[in-house]
Amino acid sequence: MKIKNLLLIFTLQISSLLATNSYAPNDECKECHPKIYEEYEKSMHRNSTIWTDPIHKAVWDMHPVNTKQQQYKCAKCHIPSADNISDMLGKDTKGVPNPENVTHTQGILCTYCHKIESIKEGVMSNTNKMADTEYKDYFGTRDDPKRTRYHYSVKNENFANGKVCMGCHSHKKNKAMLDVCVTDMGKEDEKENCITCHMPQVKGSMSTKHDTPTYAFHGYPGANLHKDMLTKYIDMKFLAAEKGFKISIHNQSPHNMMLHPMRFTQLLVSVEREGKVEELKPEVFLRMIGKDKKASPPWIANEVVKDTMIKPKETRLIEYDKELQKGDILTVTLGYYLLKPQVAKRFGVERNEHIDTFHILKKITHTIK
Numbered sequence: 001m002k003i004k005n006l007l008l009i010f011t012l013q014i015s016s017l018l019a020t021n022s023y024a025p026n027d028e029c030k031e032c033h034p035k036i037y038e039e040y041e042k043s044m045h046r047n048s049t050i051w052t053d054p055i056h057k058a059v060w061d062m063h064p065v066n067t068k069q070q071q072y073k074c075a076k077c078h079i080p081s082a083d084n085i086s087d088m089l090g091k092d093t094k095g096v097p098n099p100e101n102v103t104h105t106q107g108i109l110c111t112y113c114h115k116i117e118s119i120k121e122g123v124m125s126n127t128n129k130m131a132d133t134e135y136k137d138y139f140g141t142r143d144d145p146k147r148t149r150y151h152y153s154v155k156n157e158n159f160a161n162g163k164v165c166m167g168c169h170s171h172k173k174n175k176a177m178l179d180v181c182v183t184d185m186g187k188e189d190e191k192e193n194c195i196t197c198h199m200p201q202v203k204g205s206m207s208t209k210h211d212t213p214t215y216a217f218h219g220y221p222g223a224n225l226h227k228d229m230l231t232k233y234i235d236m237k238f239l240a241a242e243k244g245f246k247i248s249i250h251n252q253s254p255h256n257m258m259l260h261p262m263r264f265t266q267l268l269v270s271v272e273r274e275g276k277v278e279e280l281k282p283e284v285f286l287r288m289i290g291k292d293k294k295a296s297p298p299w300i301a302n303e304v305v306k307d308t309m310i311k312p313k314e315t316r317l318i319e320y321d322k323e324l325q326k327g328d329i330l331t332v333t334l335g336y337y338l339l340k341p342q343v344a345k346r347f348g349v350e351r352n353e354h355i356d357t358f359h360i361l362k363k364i365t366h367t368i369k
Contacts, residue, residue, distance in 0.1 A: 224338070245330075256311055337358060
């Protein structure tokens, strides 16, 4: 056993020396954090590159920073550990993703996030301030951090209050000073933040070396994956009215119900009466950015053309003038497309079942008595 451990240590040390930058590859985490590693490998953080995210690739393929300047400004958040990131983000340099470069294909590394010491706020976007610590010192939330032969864990409050996420997920303005992407957290709530909702505690041990009853889920529930873990933050009810009825939707989260400007959210309502089903007019929730009152690519947009998205902590009442009768069965479905079909066609997004699917967030049925 001692020989095995020594060989493992030696392997980790060698792989660290061979790393093309200061961030250890994810494979080094697998030995002690198998559950977390398995979750993370399937997550959008791991699959944030142009080769693993078809929507991101479609936007980048058309972006003038790529077509005219041969740069990949998205690297700041999508592949932040790239070995030539300074070229990608520089003013007069060139740098685009290379499928042969491992620092370009591995997405956002575990060790990158765990080296974020604080967040520097900026006008156009925020920036992650990386710790100037020893190679194997990583931040976390443990009250009893322990030093192992592999690394040392340092407690950092930003990993508990969710601020660690705001380097990439706060906002991104374009040249017109329009917030293309923005996470309006609303009033701060100590009990609800990015970590508590998108990295909830689940049963199991965080490490094979340090037994714990629970650990933070690293699959990152969101629009792409594990949306079932977020449905509890949406409350939907049927309400009777003097004429017709109402559907109440309460967004319990501290940000807009959907954040990505390409998301297309719908409320679908149907009434079944004596075996026949009538589909009522869908209600649409979106935040459309564009120019001249029309939708446009994010780098051209200079205005919010339309914003019907349900806001943080908002309760939205949708009224229907359909008269209901005893025995009617009402089916209410709240869901979304990752992007509107017309947008997918315009950007030439490589279609797949995941993109074409109407993803259900919440569904209720109500029988009129």
